Amino acid sequence: MTAGGRTRTVVGGVLRPRAGSAPTDGRPAPSAAGPVRGALRRILPQAVPFLARRRPALLRLGGWSLLETAQTFLGGYAVAAALDRGFLTGRPGVGLVWLAVAAAAVVAGGTATNRVFHHLADLVEPLRDGLVRKVVTSALSAAVAGRERHAGHAAVSRLTHQTEAARDGFAGLVMVTRSFVFTAAGVVVGLAALAPALLLIVLPPLAAGLVLFAAALRPMATRQRDFLRTDEELAARLGADVAGLRDIVACGAEARTSDAAGELIDAQTRAARALARWAAVRTLALGLAGQAPVVLLLAAAPWLLDGGVTAGELLGALTYLTQALLPALNTLMTGLGAAGTRLLVILDRLAGNGGPSAAGPATARGSCSATGSATRSRTGSATDSCTSPATASCTGSATASATASSAGAAPCTAKDSEAAGACPDRPRADPRPRPQGAFTAARRPSQPSTPPTESGEAAPSLELRSLSFAYGPGAMPVVDGLDLSVRPGEHMAVVGPSGIGKSTLFALIAGLLVPARGELLIGGRPVHRPDGDPYAVRRALIPQEAYVFGGTLRDNLLYMCPDGAPAAAVESAVRAVGLDRVAHALGGLDARIDPAALSQGERQLVALARVYLAPARLVLLDEATCHLDPAAEARAERAFADRPGTLLVIAHRLSSARRADRVLVLDGVAATAGRHEELLERSETYRDLVGHWRPGAG
Numbered sequence: 001m002t003a004g005g006r007t008r009t010v011v012g013g014v015l016r017p018r019a020g021s022a023p024t025d026g027r028p029a030p031s032a033a034g035p036v037r038g039a040l041r042r043i044l045p046q047a048v049p050f051l052a053r054r055r056p057a058l059l060r061l062g063g064w065s066l067l068e069t070a071q072t073f074l075g076g077y078a079v080a081a082a083l084d085r086g087f088l089t090g091r092p093g094v095g096l097v098w099l100a101v102a103a104a105a106v107v108a109g110g111t112a113t114n115r116v117f118h119h120l121a122d123l124v125e126p127l128r129d130g131l132v133r134k135v136v137t138s139a140l141s142a143a144v145a146g147r148e149r150h151a152g153h154a155a156v157s158r159l160t161h162q163t164e165a166a167r168d169g170f171a172g173l174v175m176v177t178r179s180f181v182f183t184a185a186g187v188v189v190g191l192a193a194l195a196p197a198l199l200l201i202v203l204p205p206l207a208a209g210l211v212l213f214a215a216a217l218r219p220m221a222t223r224q225r226d227f228l229r230t231d232e233e234l235a236a237r238l239g240a241d242v243a244g245l246r247d248i249v250a251c252g253a254e255a256r257t258s259d260a261a262g263e264l265i266d267a268q269t270r271a272a273r274a275l276a277r278w279a280a281v282r283t284l285a286l287g288l289a290g291q292a293p294v295v296l297l298l299a300a301a302p303w304l305l306d307g308g309v310t311a312g313e314l315l316g317a318l319t320y321l322t323q324a325l326l327p328a329l330n331t332l333m334t335g336l337g338a339a340g341t342r343l344l345v346i347l348d349r350l351a352g353n354g355g356p357s358a359a360g361p362a363t364a365r366g367s368c369s370a371t372g373s374a375t376r377s378r379t380g381s382a383t384d385s386c387t388s389p390a391t392a393s394c395t396g397s398a399t400a401s402a403t404a405s406s407a408g409a410a411p412c413t414a415k416d417s418e419a420a421g422a423c424p425d426r427p428r429a430d431p432r433p434r435p436q437g438a439f440t441a442a443r444r445p446s447q448p449s450t451p452p453t454e455s456g457e458a459a460p461s462l463e464l465r466s467l468s469f470a471y472g473p474g475a476m477p478v479v480d481g482l483d484l485s486v487r488p489g490e491h492m493a494v495v496g497p498s499g500i501g502k503s504t505l506f507a508l509i510a511g512l513l514v515p516a517r518g519e520l521l522i523g524g525r526p527v528h529r530p531d532g533d534p535y536a537v538r539r540a541l542i543p544q545e546a547y548v549f550g551g552t553l554r555d556n557l558l559y560m561c562p563d564g565a566p567a568a569a570v571e572s573a574v575r576a577v578g579l580d581r582v583a584h585a586l587g588g589l590d591a592r593i594d595p596a597a598l599s600q601g602e603r604q605l606v607a608l609a610r611v612y613l614a615p616a617r618l619v620l621l622d623e624a625t626c627h628l629d630p631a632a633e634a635r636a637e638r639a640f641a642d643r644p645g646t647l648l649v650i651a652h653r654l655s656s657a658r659r660a661d662r663v664l665v666l667d668g669v670a671a672t673a674g675r676h677e678e679l680l681e682r683s684e685t686y687r688d689l690v691g692h693w694r695p696g697a698g
């Protein structure tokens, strides 16, 4: 009877980022003040010895870079000579020879660059190896010490993406800095060789631009870091929101979630603007250092020519500025501004000093703290473990994972006077067809509180009067004019061919769906009322995919009992549904459980025990025992049948139907209810179903 690839899920649990909480990996958050300076202070003491140990590699790099200086020098000098000594003096051959010298210098420079790259590896690969060693060592130590239960992903990210980024960043930084230093040296020497007067024009703006750039570097790095931080915070927040969408919808926390994300988006916009302002300062510095000398040189051309500078020397100087200095400056300023900061941040983080995200939102796991509610997914893959960080915060009580109310699920159960209003703004159920995987949201308009005195009261009756429902305005009704009466305390099995509408019917009874027509009465009171569902917190739906979250087994069991329950009641619920063996194997009720490590059957037992313990008095088992073996299923079902309350079960085994007081057979839009023996006589569909249930399967 398991619908192919379909799951019904009940989810709940909201993970609230705790204000000021530490990052998931437990590293301390860095102080906001002077983050870049702080990072520099932390990194430099490690960087200096690292570089000192690699002096031979640095010397080789420097040696080959000198060839690049020579290329820069010849680039301008040869152009000047070609003009002054060749073309302008009527000796084009000489001019061409000088141009050939410049071309040879370019080739030699290319070879030098090639060698530089080779020797760069001697510098950057040890950095990467060292970082990898550091990350692995610290992750292993933390894991062995049990400090980082969930740090696996972070360690993998540090090991792969971040170490690679650090290596690339470092390589880029070495290249741009080296390139600028050696190019600038070539330019200065070249200008001095051509005509020292040229230096008077070029050096002042170059120096001013470099000073401006140096002054802007730190604020720019801080802004860059802020931008990275807000970007990471936003990514973390949105990732968490996506992972916790079902919870957010179920809790009606869309507005709050969207506000929280909106604040982060605004923060990121502000950070981007601030960064852009400093990027403008950087452009100004570039203009001052790189372009102003060109303009000044052109403007001063008459004076220079009068002072004895030749046309060739002027052209050589312009060649230096436009072909060598400007590109090198551009690369330096871009590289240092962005890549340098990035490198600093990553190195700081890899060194274990926290990073931008350290101050970001806590993606706490396992701190399910608020409301759960029944939602429904038609994907085939929901896992329903509270292992993904979600962000909505429904303040207040822990609630029922599967408790549903009319007009939508009523996630807030238990101490209802408190629970009511704990999850405001719950969305209304929408009976329109939903795409695969969409959530049918629980809802409850101004949830009235059920007086605590009603808690644990007698089993309710259930009555459906001409109930109809379709998944869309033009869709065929799945439930059409259904009448049904279930006595208080009755145990009814619901059977029918796949896709006939059993789960839809349960969702209607649970309040996850709103009927198009008809009435649903529980305990004689209509539940779809403008003032709210009076039976919201007294019915629970357990779907096929059980919701289990990371925490202790006891936390999981008390999830629908926010006021707690006596230890004896918990133990007796565990025994009643047959969870005792699993509980023992897991290390007792107070052992922490990893939802992913539980089998589906074990998860179902946890969900069953949780609802058994809950105050719900109308329990709907929608293939909630499908992963249990027949004996375990029988034990769990008997436990619910013996428990005070009314029980409806979607049966997928003959034994399950036979255990029930009555069976409801859904057949198309028709429905027949009766005892097993009666139905064998009266209902062809039932006979067919019974015939198809595998002998020995129950």
Ligand SMILES: Nc1ncnc2c1ncn2[C@@H]1O[C@H](COP(=O)(O)OP(=O)(O)OP(=O)(O)O)[C@@H](O)[C@H]1O
Pocket (backbone or CB within 6 Å): 001, 002, 003, 004, 378, 432, 433, 434, 435, 471, 478, 496, 497, 498, 499, 500, 501, 502, 503, 504, 505
């Ligand atoms: N959210 C939805 N949107 C549109 N159609 C839906 C939705 N959920 C169910 N249906 C359709 O409603 C019909 C009844 O589905 P339902 O899941 O209630 O049947 P079922 O009897 O529980 O099936 P199974 O025994 O296979 O689980 C099916 O045709 C199904 O495709």
